[in-house]
Amino acid sequence: MDLTIFLASVLAAAPPVLFAVLGETITERAGVINLSLDGTILFSAMAGFAVALHTGSVIPGILAAMGVGALVAGIVALASLTLRLPQVATGFVLTLLTRDLAYVLGNPYVRVPGPQVPHTPIPILSEWPAVGKIFFDQDPLVYLSLAAIVLVWVFMFKTRPGLMLRGLGEQPTAAYVRGADVVRMRYLYTLLGGALVGLGGAAFSLLVAPGWARQKFEGIGWIALAIVIFGNWHPIRAALGAYFFVALQTVATNLQSAMPEVPTQVFPTLPFPLMILTLLLVTVSSAEWMNRLLGRLPPGLRRTLTRTIQMLQTVPPAGLGKVPKRE
Amino acid sequence: MTERSASRTQDRLLRLIGVVVALFLSALILLALGTSPLEAVALLFSGALGTPGDLAAVLTAWVPVLLCSAGLLLTYSAGLWNIGIEGQIVMGAIFATGMLRLVQDLLPPHLALVLGALSGIVGGMLWATLAGLLRLYGNVSEIFGGLGLNFVAGSLVVYLVTGPWSRPGTGTTSGTVPFPSSLWLPAFPGFAVSPIEIALALVALVLVGIALRGTYFGLRLKAIGKNLRSAYLLGVPVNRYLLAAFALCGALAGLAGWILVVGASARHNLFPLISSGYGFLAILVVLLANLNAIWVLPISFFFAAISMGSLELVYEKQLDSAVGSAIQGLLVLSVLLTQGLQRHFLEKRAGRERARPSAEEEIGS
Numbered sequence: 070m071d072l073t074i075f076l077a078s079v080l081a082a083a084p085p086v087l088f089a090v091l092g093e094t095i096t097e098r099a100g101v102i103n104l105s106l107d108g109t110i111l112f113s114a115m116a117g118f119a120v121a122l123h124t125g126s127v128i129p130g131i132l133a134a135m136g137v138g139a140l141v142a143g144i145v146a147l148a149s150l151t152l153r154l155p156q157v158a159t160g161f162v163l164t165l166l167t168r169d170l171a172y173v174l175g176n177p178y179v180r181v182p183g184p185q186v187p188h189t190p191i192p193i194l195s196e197w198p199a200v201g202k203i204f205f206d207q208d209p210l211v212y213l214s215l216a217a218i219v220l221v222w223v224f225m226f227k228t229r230p231g232l233m234l235r236g237l238g239e240q241p242t243a244a245y246v247r248g249a250d251v252v253r254m255r256y257l258y259t260l261l262g263g264a265l266v267g268l269g270g271a272a273f274s275l276l277v278a279p280g281w282a283r284q285k286f287e288g289i290g291w292i293a294l295a296i297v298i299f300g301n302w303h304p305i306r307a308a309l310g311a312y313f314f315v316a317l318q319t320v321a322t323n324l325q326s327a328m329p330e331v332p333t334q335v336f337p338t339l340p341f342p343l344m345i346l347t348l349l350l351v352t353v354s355s356a357e358w359m360n361r362l363l364g365r366l367p368p369g370l371r372r373t374l375t376r377t378i379q380m381l382q383t384v385p386p387a388g389l390g391k392v393p394k395r396e
Numbered sequence: 397m398t399e400r401s402a403s404r405t406q407d408r409l410l411r412l413i414g415v416v417v418a419l420f421l422s423a424l425i426l427l428a429l430g431t432s433p434l435e436a437v438a439l440l441f442s443g444a445l446g447t448p449g450d451l452a453a454v455l456t457a458w459v460p461v462l463l464c465s466a467g468l469l470l471t472y473s474a475g476l477w478n479i480g481i482e483g484q485i486v487m488g489a490i491f492a493t494g495m496l497r498l499v500q501d502l503l504p505p506h507l508a509l510v511l512g513a514l515s516g517i518v519g520g521m522l523w524a525t526l527a528g529l530l531r532l533y534g535n536v537s538e539i540f541g542g543l544g545l546n547f548v549a550g551s552l553v554v555y556l557v558t559g560p561w562s563r564p565g566t567g568t569t570s571g572t573v574p575f576p577s578s579l580w581l582p583a584f585p586g587f588a589v590s591p592i593e594i595a596l597a598l599v600a601l602v603l604v605g606i607a608l609r610g611t612y613f614g615l616r617l618k619a620i621g622k623n624l625r626s627a628y629l630l631g632v633p634v635n636r637y638l639l640a641a642f643a644l645c646g647a648l649a650g651l652a653g654w655i656l657v658v659g660a661s662a663r664h665n666l667f668p669l670i671s672s673g674y675g676f677l678a679i680l681v682v683l684l685a686n687l688n689a690i691w692v693l694p695i696s697f698f699f700a701a702i703s704m705g706s707l708e709l710v711y712e713k714q715l716d717s718a719v720g721s722a723i724q725g726l727l728v729l730s731v732l733l734t735q736g737l738q739r740h741f742l743e744k745r746a747g748r749e750r751a752r753p754s755a756e757e758e759i760g761s
Contacts, residue, residue: 144733174425174429338550348536352536
């Protein structure tokens with residue numbers, strides 16, 4: 070396949086995963102795990118499509134999807150930050166609940182044709198050979214997703230509030246001592262992250278796979294959560310992970326038509342063993358037996374291997390999932 | 397009335413409020429879908445308990461949920477989130493089917509059934525142990541490991557059903573060739589749930605309950621769940637216990653998988669989505685029961701009744717089949733949140749009460 074077309078199609082298919090990954094990266098950087106992604110994406114995709122269908126316009130649909138994402142994230146925040154319930158418990162219950170609500174409430178919209186985000190090449194720039202085709206002959210949500218990567222990175226690493234955000238997840242107690250209202254800030258970033266996840270849902274039902282149907286996007290939220298870990302909670306590395314995943318998906322789709330003897334249901338599951346192996350790759354270095362194994366190797370090999378493993382290794386924010394005791 | 401029993405009554409009352417809130421929300425959703433909530437309740441009831449056959453269907457769903465809940469009590473006590481339980485059920489069903497296909501023409505049916513059960517147990521155990529090994533020696537959270545393995549198990553079924561184990565002449569996903577009735581668990585006529593199924597599930601729950609309450613094993617498991625590091629420092633062989641919790645939970649899930657193949661009103665074959673979400677439902681049950689084996693009994697029955705009763709609602713009102721599990725999810729979320737709210741206000745009050753005497757002390761000194 071032509072490389073330009075391939076890259077352009079990867080970029081075009083990436084916004085849902087990308088927005089979800091960026092949103093969850095922000096949330097987890099603030100120290101909160103929103104485990105409900107898999108359901109939230111479905112629920113916001115459904116809501117976004119339904120609202121867009123009723124209003125006849127994609128913008129209210131996108132806003133509704135973001136609202137749904139923020140609402141679910143708000144419940145996660147309330148449960149964990151105010152009521153101090155375990156984040157995994159509420160997150161998992163919400164994963165199932167939002168998925169079921171999406172199916173129940175979305176039943177009237179199954180396979181109904183509806184509006185979708187229009188293709189909008191940017192004049193002049195899109196005429197540019199190769200680069201223009203890849204970056205500027207796309208949909209508004211694709212442009213927005215590219216901008217979001219840069220924006221999140223700049224905010225997180227180049228601004229004072231961004232520094233504070235990282236502090237929330239790394240050392241919440243220190244941030245508190247420094248005068249930050251930790252709980253309120255964590256609420257804010259959880260809601261913001263949730264809204265981005267909702268935007269990802271809208272990008273599914275209004276752009277990448279227009280419309281609503283049962284089990285259309287199931288599983289993708291878990292992949293997004295894994296990509297956040299793979300991305301070491303860094304927006305750019307996470308974005309690269311998301312693109313890598315979408316690229317593999319695109320390859321798999323092409324392979325599927327090239328290999329009709331393999332049952333069609335096998336390809337959509339391939340990401341999951343891959344997810345496990347990737348997580349293994351980025352976390353295994355902290356295992357005790359790995360260190361022992363490395364210790365037995367000849368020094369030259371050991372150094373190269375240690376360096377490779379350290380490069381791959383990812384470490385979660387120290388305060389992730391922890392809610393300090395109220396004073 | 398002692399203070400303790402008063403707070404326990406209050407606790408139950410709050411749980412009840414949580415249930416009422418959830419029912420109210422469910423009613424709103426039904427209204428939004430154009431269904432009268434009262435009619436829905438009537439349909440739920442008649443669907444779940446209308447005839448002896450309906451009750452048998454509820455019990456049929458109750459058994460796998462109960463088996464999985466029993467297993468999850470072990471992993472949950474140890475602080476593990478065994479989300480891979482769905483895949484463990486599926487693996488149990490795959491292994492059981494494989495064994496039965498192998499021996500059905502060679503051995504007498506009873507022996508074949510027992511071998512099938514053992515094989516199913518091994519299948520579930522293997523899959524759970526894999527998630528455990530990933531967690532313990534690969535640092536891959538059991539949530540992601542388990543979830544990924546769920547999808548792998550699911551696609552393995554699809555591969556088997558459309559490939560090597562497909563019905564002759566067809567390549568559909570409707571399932572393998574059903575087993576002959578000699579390989580079905582026996583049931584009384586007109587009440588299609590086998591006493592063997594129910595007995596196995598109850599025995600499993602009782603054994604787990606005893607293990608957690610009265611044995612060294614259970615005590616240590618709970619110690620790990622409370623604080624893994626301290627348990628380790630106190631000399632508990634943490635890894636071995638965690639793996640045991642995974643393996644035992646997987647074994648019970650695998651047994652549930654076997655029952656889903658050979659149970660009295662099962663489809664008697666292997667088909668995609670055979671686990672029917674019973675594993676996830678059991679996670680909700682255990683969350684709600686809050687580690688109490690006795691509470692698992694009524695809660696899982698109630699949930700099984702909702703699952704089966706909602707089928708009639710779905711059929712009559714043309715709703716999506718997720719209605720039942722949406723109601724279950726709302727119930728669990730509401731109860732969790734009300735419990736959290738209660739604790740929140742209790743802590744606040746305790747904080748105020750603690751603040752007052754200390755202020756007096758300051759004045760006194």
